[in-house]
Amino acid sequence: MLPKKRRTLPRPAILLELVCHALMGTALGLSVRLLLTFVDNFGIARLIAHSSTPHQTFAILIGMVTLPFSVGATLTGFVFTMMEER
Template identity: 65%
Template sequence: MPPKKRSAVVSPAILIELACHTIMGIALGLGLAFALTQVDAFGISTLIAHSPDPHMTFVVFVGTFTLAFAVGASLTGFVFTMMEERS
């Protein structure tokens, strides 16, 4: 009897799990970025306010944090899902 082959089709449950991890990363990234800009403990909001274009600097700062956390959470979720699938 030949060994069982894994299905090449990705199940919708895996995609939903990855989407949930991505959304969680986006929420964490947005929360951290907004907290860093509103609580001036590190002087980030002062630096943004004194930049040539504060609005664009704020958008880039928040976008960078959000993207970094979203990608990190997505990759972590992918690894966890694949490890769960193996066992």
């Protein structure tokens, strides 16, 4: 009996699942960023408003809050998908 050959290319469904996980993480990161800036208990909105370049500071905040959520959700989705494949 011949041993099973491993697939060299991932299935397109796996890539679609990873994209979905990345989008879910991005949405979660954006919602956390919205909470941080619009609920001014932390004073972040005041810090952004009084900075020398508020638009750039706001854009950096969006990136720094959203990116870890997106990457984390993608990696978690990858692990879950690989566990299902086994």
